[in-house]
Amino acid sequence: MGVTTGSNRLHGFLWLGAPLLLALCVLAGSSGWGLPNLDTEIGRSILDLRLQRVVAGFLVGAGLSCAGAVFQALLRNPLAEPYVLGVSSGGALGAAIAILSGLSLRFVFAVPSLAFVGSGLTLILVYWLASHGGTASVYSLILSGVIVSSVASSLLMFLISVAPVEGLHSVIWWMLGNLEVESLALLLWAGVPIAVGIVALWLMSPELNALTLGQEMAHYLGVRTRLIVVCGLVLATIMTAAAVGASGLIGFVGLVVPHAARHLVGADHRRLFPAAAVGGGTFLAVCDALARSVIPSVEIPVGVITAFVGGPFFLIILHRKRKAGWIA
């Protein structure tokens, strides 16, 4: 089917440019640009670390972008993003508990696990509040998301305010977002749910397309709306929780990458998910490469880079193609 909403030149740039950029990311590091000396033990482990980070960046970026696309479709709102229902605040609360209680020093998986539990409980609470006395409408979901999110945030503030100094630093550093994944096991722990989630969501593309017309219209078209909404929210939450658990609160990616992807390939989710995954993954990997190489031997939180570099970049895209993709 002919689609004019995407520009072929930019589209090609995405599929050809992404692998190239990812390869470049491996060359960037706090120890300097270029491939490390692979003849030495240190050189090899530096390369290992960089590869791990590029993979982590790609997975987290892909997960956040696709989760953002789902939230935007299900909530029919251009401002929706992976953190809109409070999944992030709940996850952050869980992670802060893990760090401040000292659990994170004893178990590697404490932070991601508790972040996961926090995110999951938040979604359950939000959905339960929103669907009280009927089906969960878009507005009640957003509203109860905002409420639960602010309650979780205030609990987090409380924990931070009474926290000892050393714990405080770890919590804040975690909240700023950081792709330094401690072990390969942790990477798999986050990567598997993200990869599975993206494929599962991609398979739901026809229903997600219909749901952007509203739950009523989707119902008329034969979609089991409640089932699909719940599945979509659960999958997107799992992916977000996995990303947050692995790397903290990295903002901006999940909000803007889906928009940029729609500009490139159009609104159809069948094409949107692959584009958002590759685009978001590459974007975050590149941002992380900048974060660890811009200032020698100092690492900037990647969340700072995503907004600082990404903002102007996406503004240009939006300015050039305002009409295509999202009309607001």
Add this chain to the structure above:
Amino acid sequence: MTAAITCQNLSAGYLGVPVLRDVSFSIAAGEMVGVLGPNGAGKTTLFRVLTGLLEPRAGEVTLFGRRLASVSAAERASLVGVVPQELETPMAFAVAEIVMMGRTVSLNRWRPPSASDAQQVEQAMREADVLHLRDRPFPELSGGEKQRVLIAMVLAQDPKLILLDEATSHLDLSHRLEILELVERLNRERGVTVLMSSHDLALTAEFSRRLLLVDAGQIAADGPPDSVLQSETLRTVFRCDVRAKRDPETGALVVFPVRTRKR
């Protein structure tokens, strides 16, 4: 002839507020029926029950002999489709993509739309005269074009019964006529059963051989336009002074309200 719709002792409402009260009627396959009545009379609630969006509190709905409560979502989509008053999509889907959503239940998850899906979508766009708009972003279209796209979407869905829920109320006179003529042609050529609600009494009468007048959750009148659109009946149902006449030139029914205070 099989009945397209039968409703038996149907009652329905929202959160303790009854709207439809003990409604029974049936519509034969191939009919084109108008549903009229004041705001809040229960037209929309009736449509929501007929599409399975709202569960009846009592009574039963069957579509083409199948109990609505027991059909699957996919089968329901093959029985009944809806053209809403208007459709808003915040995302800029192309027209062809919107029409393809009519095929939602038949699409294969693992593959792009099949040749037969694509063909059905193209045929639907041709019949609704929107083929030339196929690559345009849907939100940029005019009101009349959008409604034609929605009709193409419901044609791609290919249900046996189409509900038009005030589908022409946002359109000007010529576009109302255009949409209704299109629907009438589909009713004749495809044999689709059509149930359409509207506040345009005269135009609905012009295109229907049968009217249902709904008032306060019950059917106040049911029959050919002549018998339903009587001044006295309309006065009690709409609670204002209404005149129904025949236009001497065209023979069409004309219905108009009369203001109570003189200028």
